[in-house]
Amino acid sequence: MFKDKFSEGIISAKQFDREDIEYILKKGKEMIQIKNSNLLQGKILATLFFEPSTRTRLSFESAMYRLGGSVIGFHSEDVSSIKKGESIADTIRTVENYSDCIAMRHSLEGAARMASKFAKIPIINAGSGSGEHPTQALLDLLTITEEIGELDGLNIGIMGDLKYGRTVHSLSILLSNFDVNIYFVSPEILRMRNRDKDFLQQQQVKYKEITKYRKILNILDVLYITRIQKERFVDIEEYEKLKDFYIFREDDLENTKDNFRLLHPLPRVTEISPNVDISKKAIYFKQTYYGIPMRKAILSELMTE
């Protein structure tokens, strides 16, 4: 049972096997039909964003309100008790007494996992440093299955900052449960980390690492682009060199299949040209729309008995 397996929360995409993914995608699909409900009336979600966020936080909050629940939380590095010297463990053991579930973002990779060790209520990892962002990956899959179709057999390009990009780590892990061909497209210096590749190899995922995307555009069903993340670079000059490494333009669309779709977890900086937006192949804003039903599915699984 999903509820039992995930009773401690959702920390990593590695918790999910194919059956779990198919189950939660089905629940997400159902939530598309139910705009509002009172399923979580009286329940409280705590959104603890030690690292600020707009999209993810508002998406969780909207999902919670659509289910009739309430939200408390903070969203800033500038958290008062943290400034006073409090540990994450203490914060969690306090906030769990105020709420029924905690969605947290933190700049450290292990933060959500550690929190789940201390908490009596479910923890949702809403982004942990350069590590993972599993609920983003789940909404990405909901977007693909709703807008394109079955995952098995798809050719999926994942492009951009594959080293620091937490969304692409979680996405590739989830995809490893399906029969897909993955093309990792990045500058040499931003390749997937070895530990992530080791995992994929172990899972017998078919993937290739390349630097140029144009030559594979015509075979792709999905291209998932991510931002080069300024905030992860220690050396700003290195960032400046890489930030415009990829710019997907309108004419790139001409070389793509009819049912090719372009995804992006957003925010987007320069890596997709704005005049691509109007194409029916560009579905990154629709992707944010699927965040609500997917997070409604997740929240209702974790908080109902």
Next chain:
Amino acid sequence: MFKDKFSEGIISAKQFDREDIEYILKKGKEMIQIKNSNLLQGKILATLFFEPSTRTRLSFESAMYRLGGSVIGFHSEDVSSIKKGESIADTIRTVENYSDCIAMRHSLEGAARMASKFAKIPIINAGSGSGEHPTQALLDLLTITEEIGELDGLNIGIMGDLKYGRTVHSLSILLSNFDVNIYFVSPEILRMRNRDKDFLQQQQVKYKEITKYRKILNILDVLYITRIQKERFVDIEEYEKLKDFYIFREDDLENTKDNFRLLHPLPRVTEISPNVDISKKAIYFKQTYYGIPMRKAILSELMTE
């Protein structure tokens, strides 16, 4: 129909003709009677305050809660996705998938208008730079009609920073639909901008520009004072010279008519002496009270079918 005409939202006072104003004032008046309702249950308002605000944001949020709705949002220049380089258009095309209406404040004049071009849901301009603040002007009119009476025939003084003050811009535009006499009182350097005066002349509004308010006090029905806005001045020395240009004192009240009323959009700094507060003629705190029914009227018009 109001709902049809304003389906894209409320961006400028110029959208309103006399009939629209009378309609929404009537709705605001009705909302005074209905403290709480479930009219907007299940609906979500997003308050996107790129420029911080206390009063306006809390007023919108309170109005939304009084109608049974929910609120998501951010309120700081320090918005994470913006810091990551996201454009307003992208923010709007994301948040519209999380909410049913967006109230936004931004330091740039054209921001709300641009947002409404991209959004599928209504946008409310909750203050755009030195430009406009139409819902403030609507609550100002509700205050005047409830506390004084019919607008036609009133002598209305508008005093303070008429150049940068967005509330006075929206207020004069709304008043241009009525048969009023306006006295614009300001230091020479903070006069109404030409584009605003051109509009008023075109609308055949009777107005005068003066520098001293004491000589017209005895004929006024309303004096609307605004703060000299430190944050709009490039030259801080110029601000220092002007900040105490007007200080309305207790003894000024002696020269006013019995039904004279003093309004101010707040926050107030030094331009009204605190011992004026206790006079029944000082209704600037009551004015904040009228913000709730007026915003309830606006939100319910924009979000119900």
Next chain:
Amino acid sequence: MFKDKFSEGIISAKQFDREDIEYILKKGKEMIQIKNSNLLQGKILATLFFEPSTRTRLSFESAMYRLGGSVIGFHSEDVSSIKKGESIADTIRTVENYSDCIAMRHSLEGAARMASKFAKIPIINAGSGSGEHPTQALLDLLTITEEIGELDGLNIGIMGDLKYGRTVHSLSILLSNFDVNIYFVSPEILRMRNRDKDFLQQQQVKYKEITKYRKILNILDVLYITRIQKERFVDIEEYEKLKDFYIFREDDLENTKDNFRLLHPLPRVTEISPNVDISKKAIYFKQTYYGIPMRKAILSELMTE
């Protein structure tokens, strides 16, 4: 009647006599049984935190949501209207028109009291500088009575920063209504202030001031430890000298009675060693749990007719 006596709100622990405390403790106890209700449906709490807070703000918000109410507010020194030069009095006279009760925290001791002079709705002092924090003290008493038993006859140690610690000021004032023995444990320089001791003497409270806690550990029923508050020190070197003055360790527990309990208002820094946490005698996280029923009791008393 509690409601009548506290119609202006809860500003100081000095408002409470023994009967009031027993009444609100009984109400708090009742609230433990009622997880969710609709008692405050349609009501709005404003949380105005001029000085930031995590625990207290989230605790009030959670309590309000558990009662079916809504919350508006701000939480930062960086409040926009304050930066624009607004006085507390003006802020209060505005926000009272948006809400049914205001919980406020401010760095100045007299702020909440002053606010209550201006407000037509109840004010709750959620921490005023180094002054008081009465609702924390009420939840402390609920914790003690639920986890240990009757207050009369208890030996209670209060240790740490007794000079600047607002929670210990309010706690000792409340305890002065009961037949308890208090041991104030602090470095010489952080002793209780004379005005607080004068009050306790007047109330004929039995108390002693000591510097070392180990010799009284075996007679204590309760030890209430507080953090040395870095933010209250003008001289950072003095803080550095004092910050590790007390570190309560696991082996300290061996010298305590069976029903000895360790409390702390949190956040905790170094004054309690983390390996104390697992002891059943350490109840500081449970203490945060009791914050919800106590604040539900307070909010429902102040906001229902």
